[in-house]
Amino acid sequence: MNTPATTTQPRVPVPGGREPLLAVTDLVKHYPITKGLLRRTVASVRAVDGVSFTVGRGETVGLVGESGCGKSTVAKMVTRLVQPTSGSVRFAGTELTGLRARELREFRRRFHIVFQDPYSSLDPRLRIVESVGEPLVAHRIATGAAKRRRVCELMELVGLSPAHIDRYPHQFSGGQAQRIGIARALATGPDLVVCDEAVSSLDVSIQAQVLNLLKKLQRELGLSYLFIAHDLNVVRYLSDRVFVMYLGRIVEVGPAAGIMQRPAHPYTDALIGSVATPTSSGGFRRSRVVARGEVPSPSRPPPGCRFHPRCPEAFDLCRVQQPPAYRLTGDRLSACHLRAGEAEGVRDG
Amino acid sequence: MRNAAPLLAVHDLHVDFDTPAGPVAAVSGVSFEIEPNETVALVGESGSGKSVTALAMMRLLGRGATLRGQITCDGRDITGLTEKQMRSVRGRAMTMIFQDPMSSLDPLYSVGNQLVETVRLHNRMSRARAVERATELLDQVGIADPRGRLRAYPHQLSGGQRQRVMIALALACSPRLLIADEPTTALDVTIEAQILELIRGLQREYRMSLLLVTHDMAVVAEMADRVVVMYAGQVVESGAAEQILRQPQHPYTTALFQCIPTPVTDRSAALTAIPGAVPSPHELPPGCRFHPRCAVAFDRCVTGQVPLFPLDGGARHSRCWLSGDAASGRADRTVVTSASVPGPARRRR
Amino acid sequence: MVEYALRRALYGVLVIFMVTVFVFLALRAVPGDAVRIQLADAPGVTEEQIAERTAALGLDQPVLTQLFHFLGGAITGDFGASFSDGSSVGGLIADRLPVTGQLGLMALAIGVVLGVVIGMASAVRPNGLLDQSLRLVSVSGLSVPSFWLGLLLVTYLAVYAGWSPPLIYQGPAENLGGNLAQMTLPALALGAAAMASIARMLRSSLLEVLQSDHLRTVRARGAGRGTTLFKHATRNSLLPVFTVLGLQAGGILGGTVILESIFGIPGMGSLTFEAVQMRDYPVVLGCVIVYGAVFVVVNIVVDLMYGVIDPRVRYR
Known part of the structure; x- marks a missing residue:
């Protein structure tokens, strides 16, 4: 039905050659669309269609894209909240996809996810000590007084007063509630924290606080982050490497430092054109590259390059052939026929 | 343009909401004008009162809201109009679009x-x-x-x-005035650019004024002729967009700009964050409402209300003892120097 | 949509089948013997006569055999014959169903009309005097069982107005006035609960819709009260009301059993009531199947109405 993603998606070498903390290969999630009296599957929504990446120890990998590009589905598959259709998720050298619930339990304490809306991910009827301490109880790490002690530590770690652990979520502001969400994610001492739009609903002044907190925690605890957001500026600031997703696939990979200065995919151009950019005279401008049209439905992705119907630079090849991940100079990959040619990159099998 | 009679003038607008804990002030003494064909951006974070101001202009505040002050539309004060009379104002004189187009x-x-x-x-x-x-x-x-x-x-x-x-x-x-409350916040970034371009084109064609309520500096930079910055129910700064973006006068505006990560933000340094959170309208601080979060606050900021100082011969305004003309033109400027003045104000520099 | 209706109908048949089996077995489990109850008053009945009668009715067979025999007949539309006088169950029900149908529809109409009026009146000025007093009416409507309300109405009218409804049933065709005189009170008693829950549901859902973004947007364009309230608000608040309606239809159906007996109305309700007392199994089963079918159909219709009101509802 679709060409095997193996040959076309970026494969990223592990920095330093060590086994990465997280290695995702050819991850696919298709949701069936059923029809008729017997509910036959007539088509599928290709939410994620062959995505590969790695996250090294202590590294922050940014996943950026618009709604419907599949970035949140990737987050849920990595944390095993959603079962992948196919593909591999290796965490610290162990394949997670085949594991049974009991075997997975051991790993669940080693990765955690922080969601966008801090209030809806905290039970409004539970005191903070219960919400934050819940993973401690679930993993039989601490109960009673030990749990309270650990929750107090966590509260201090995220910059909140330990005196407030007996309060309820509604007694905190949005920024504070998100800090509580982070505290809970850290309760079991994880290696990897997946942030799914974790700062997107916060006001900019609070967003800056939480971004600083995430950086500080990474320094102090040696955390790895999979940081998922739609704001390229925020992703660039926090990440070491950035993966740009469009319609279920990765279109560009590069180090955070270079990707905004020299984007190697027209879709990245469009994303950059939409974010605040300071001008030489001070203040902000946006460069306003307007991508045409809208994101097509993931149940009917266009043939060839999935971005071609909206791409100002598309030519004949883009309409028929799905671009492979062209390797450019440095650690960069681009799934664009044109840009790869311009950069005289070598094609990566 | 500044010489033409304003299409709409808000003068000393106050909005109070009845709550179980007594009335709270969501908007306290907001004044601004909108000229024909002009785009004014009402900027602020959540809790600044910007949306309440916009709804008050449409007289669309729900039950439990009390409105004081004048809203003059074409020389007619509309604050006293009955619901039936308002029908001729809504739609024809001004209409409003909201953040979430689905709902x-x-x-x-x-x-x-x-x-x-x-x-x-x-x-x-x-x-x-x-x-x-x-x-x-x-x-x-x-x-x-x-x-x-x-x-x-x-x-x-x-x-x-x-x-x-x-x-x-x-x-x-x-309508002659279109009020757009966060019109692109719920949209993807590439779509946002298209919608903003559409609004700008139609504004010219229909000769409309535009009141853009937003928290997004990139949107302000792209669209606004003039900017009104709100904080905790008050206007803290207003003036031409270009000037404010280039050289903000109020410490809040300055700090707000610094919070936003840009493509050139130093990734190794912490972001400049504004400490604390927007005060709840139940417990507004005395004196300048921003002083508990302000890096340059001094003792005077803690006690008296700060007036909105005209700067540049009235082209700009800033609600800060330290801003340009206000500081230099006043006899008591000696107080303004920071280190010599101990006081209850917090310093974070 | 047709496909959806078909699937729902299929489920409905399954539900009715299961109800039938359950009721069949439950009736057999109830103490008391159909033949003995029937012949109890007759003097000098011998055990042989009882056994003979039992065999004639097929009650000497094992329960499962009886069940399969009944189901086999039911599939072809033959629900058997009444134990008491041998008349066909289908015929009995055909006589009685229109009477109950009229009563049920009257109750539903009263419930819907009063419920909608009270609900809208309450929502226009929430917590006003009208709202407060109407809330009292709704709460009473919900808390008072229909049979008691029926008795209360009869007694009150008899004592204070000296009027009581006729006790001899007349069809609407022969004497409409007399018919309505007899039916109105039980319909009112039956509809009260529906009225109350519709009123409360409509009030809260209207209040929610009146606060919604899209209604605010309609007002922002300068639409008048009529357009906002009647075109946009009411239709948007109807969905939960329909859900309540489906549930209340069940309550009304159940209520007919006692109210028809109280008011001497020869409908399905009193037929069921008598049949249960007489252990007239075929009649009880026939009635239960019809009640079940009506309830299933009402709820399918309610579900299809969602689609008519709300284009977002897709039948899958």
């Missing part, structure tokens, strides 16, 4: 039905003629196959198309 359209009626209803509300015309006009409007807002789309229901449209329909509905009233 802002009636889900039970087709796009055509809602458009025809609005067209006929403001123009005496036959049904057939109104359908023609509705088709024209859809075409103008860039919806492909406008005649066919008349039969579509809101849930059958994408987010961007829904916002286009919202704009078409606003245009159907031929």
Whole structure:
């Protein structure tokens, strides 16, 4: 039905050659669309269609894209909240996809996810000590007084007063509630924290606080982050490497430092054109590259390059052939026929 | 442009809400003007009172809200008008579009039905003629196959198309002022750019003024002629967009700009964050409402109310003892130097 | 949509089948013997006569055999014959169903009309005097069982107005006045609960819709009260009301059993009531199947109405 993603998606070498903390290969999630009296599957929504990446120890990998590009589905598959259709998720050298619930339990304490809306991910009827301490109880790490002690530590770690652990979520502001969400994610001492739009609903002044907190925690605890957001500026600031997703696939990979200065995919151009950019005279401008049209439905992705119907630079090849991940100079990959040619990159099998 | 009579003038607007804990002030003494064809951006974070101000201008505040002050539209104060009289103001003089285009359209009626209803509300015309006009409007807002789309229901449209329909509905009233409350916040960034371009084009064509309520500096930079910055229910700074973006006068505006990560932000350094959170309207601080979070606050900021100082001969205003003309032009400027003044104000520099 | 209706109908048949089996077995489990109850008053009945009668009715067979025999007949539309007088169950029900149908529809109409009026009146000025007093009416409507309300109405009218409804049933065709005189009170008693829950549901859902973004947007375009309230608000608040309606239909159906007996109305309700007392199994089963079918159909219709009101509802 679709060409095997193996040959076309970026494969990223592990920095330093060590086994990465997280290695995702050819991850696919298709949701069936059923029809008729017997509910036959007539088509599928290709939410994620062959995505590969790695996250090294202590590294922050940014996943950026618009709604419907599949970035949140990737987050849920990595944390095993959603079962992948196919593909591999290796965490610290162990394949997670085949594991049974009991075997997975051991790993669940080693990765955690922080969601966008801090209030809806905290039970409004539970005191903070219960919400934050819940993973401690679930993993039989601490109960009673030990749990309270650990929750107090966590509260201090995220910059909140330990005196407030007996309060309820509604007694905190949005920024504070998100800090509580982070505290809970850290309760079991994880290696990897997946942030799914974790700062997107916060006001900019609070967003800056939480971004600083995430950086500080990474320094102090040696955390790895999979940081998922739609704001390229925020992703660039926090990440070491950035993966740009469009319609279920990765279109560009590069180090955070270079990707905004020299984007190697027209879709990245469009994303950059939409974010605040300071001008030489001070203040902000946006460069306003307007991508045409809208994101097509993931149940009917266009043939060839999935971005071609909206791409100002598309030519004949883009309409028929799905671009492979062209390797450019440095650690960069681009799934664009044109840009790869311009950069005289070598094609990566 | 500044010499023309303002289309709309808000003078000393106060909005109080009844709450179980007594009345709270959401907006305290806001004043600004909008000239014909001008775009004014009302900027602030959540809790600044910007949306309440916009709703007050439309007299669309719900039950339990008390409104004081003047809102002059075409020389007529509309604060005292009855609901019935307001009907002639809403739509024709000004209309409003909101953040979430899905919840802002009636889900039970087709796009055509809602458009025809609005067209006929403001123009005496036959049904057939109104359908023609509705088709024209859809075409103008860039919806492909406008005649066919008349039969579509809101849930059958994408987010961007829904916002286009919202704009078409606003245009159907031929308003002289369009109030757009976070019109692109719910949209993807590439769609945001398209919608902003559409609004700007239509604004010119229909000779509308635009009040853009937003928290997004990139949107402000792209759209606004003048900017009104709000914090905790007050205007803290206002002036020409270019000047404010280049050289903000109020410490809040300055700090707000520094919070936003940009493509050139130093990734190794911490972001400049504003400590604390926007005060709840239940417990507004005395003196300058920003002083508990302000890096340059001194003892005077803690006690007295700060007036809105005119700067640059009245072209700009800033509610800060330290801002330009206000500081230099005053006899008591010696107080303003920081280190010599101990006081209850917190220092964070 | 047709496909959806078919699937729902299929489920409905399954539900009715299961109800039938359950009721069949439950009736057999109830103490008391159909034949003995029937012949109890007759003097000098011998055990042989009882056994003979039992065999004639097929009650000497094992329960499962009886069940299969009944189901086999039911599939072809033959629900058997009444134990008491041997008349066909189908015929009995055909006589009685229109009477109950009229009563049920009257109750539903009263419930819907009063419920909608009270609900809208309450929502226009929430917590006003009208709202407060109407809330009292709704709460009473919900808390008072229909049979008691029926008795209360009869007694009150008899004592204070000296009027009581006729006790001899007349069809609407022969004497409409007399018919309505007899039916109105039980319909009112039956509809009270529906009225109350519709009123409360409509009030809260209207209040929610009146606060919604899209209604605010309609007002922002300068629409008048009529357009906002009647075109946009009411239709948007109807969905939960329909859900309540489906549930209340069940309550009304159940209520007919006692109210028809109280008011001497020869409908399905009193037929069921008598049949249960007489252990007239075929009649009880026939009635239960019809009640079940009506309830299933009402709820399918309610579900299909969602689709008519709300284009977002897709039948899958």
